[in-house]
């Protein structure tokens with residue numbers, strides 16, 4: 255492929271997956287990630303069906319993903335006193351192979367770091383396009399030119415905000431927030447998860463890493479919570495406020511929150527854009543088509559999207575207009 259200078263915003267799942275395939279096509283991409291290091295939070299993501307598994311096999315990553323898979327069994331919904339109300343079988347919850355999101359991120363980073371320029375603690379603050387390139391301004395103050403910019407920076411993509419400012423209704427909020435954090439395996443769970451619900455509230459906990467730890471999960475109806483980003487202290491205060499009176503083991507889980515090394519806290523939302531590209535800028539993964547964490551489809555879509563986008567760029571020998579149109583035509587349905 256023609257030698258293109260590609261900037262990817264976001265080192266989650268989609269960004270490194272694209273860097274992987276661009277390297278296979280002979281390109282060394284630059285990836286900027288606003289977090290100071292790889293983000294380790296969240297629970298698990300899964301892959302389903304022959305397209306996902308075949309693609310991971312082609313990337314040479316399937317064996318490593320299987321080696322680190324969660325091996326979770328059935329999940330239960332319980333009464334406040336712990337009696338089981340109902341169970342969901344493992345293959346409904348965990349797909350064909352399920353892995354902690356942080357582990358998947360690390361596998362992708364390890365597979366790409368020798369062929370990719372990663373810059374952590376950096377983000378894009380401005381984009382100006384002309385016929386030949388995109389001038390990018392970074393939070394460090396630096397300015398550089400790239401042939402293409404790919405926004406793989408998740409649900410709250412700032413590339414989307416900068417290059418697609420004509421689509422204000424793109425993020426559809428489902429009216430819930432979700433929080434996940436790592437705690438000791440307080441309930442002694444053996445490769446299983448337990449949930450307890452009250453109206454507008456769901457608290458749960460899953461065993462993780464061979465039962466050596468657990469992931470607490472809190473979902474609540476957003477109600478009158480104003481939109482916007484919050485610091486960790488504010489997120490913790492919201493969880494204590496919403497779940498303070500909840501029965502079951504909720505208080506023990508909440509008590510472990512201040513010592514949790516991570517806290518993933520976000521709205522449950524979907525991204526629906528009328529187009530995924532704007533000139534030399536395109537979107538990948540949750541930034542362009544987040545299906546919401548409830549669908550369980552975001553990670554599979556991100557890795558398939560990365561493969562298709564890189565493949566179409568190679569097929570069009572770097573002609574981004576042709577490649578972006580073909581990528582969207584193949585992926586949109």
Ligand SMILES: Cc1cc2nc3c(=O)[nH]c(=O)nc-3n(C[C@H](O)[C@H](O)[C@H](O)COP(=O)(O)OP(=O)(O)OC[C@H]3O[C@@H](n4cnc5c(N)ncnc54)[C@H](O)[C@@H]3O)c2cc1C
Nearest residue numbers: 264266267268287288295296297377407408539540552553
């Ligand atoms: C910490 C975390 C935990 C998650 N946990 C789960 C989970 O348990 N279950 C589940 O189903 N899904 C989870 N998700 C979402 C899931 O990873 C995605 O739906 C899916 O894998 C698609 O990945 P993505 O790379 O498009 O987006 P993401 O995985 O969200 O990655 C986007 C990356 O872009 C970075 N970024 C954001 N803004 C900027 C910016 N301005 N400049 C540079 N970088 C930026 C983010 O820090 C992040 O690393 C989680 C996401 C994150 C970030």
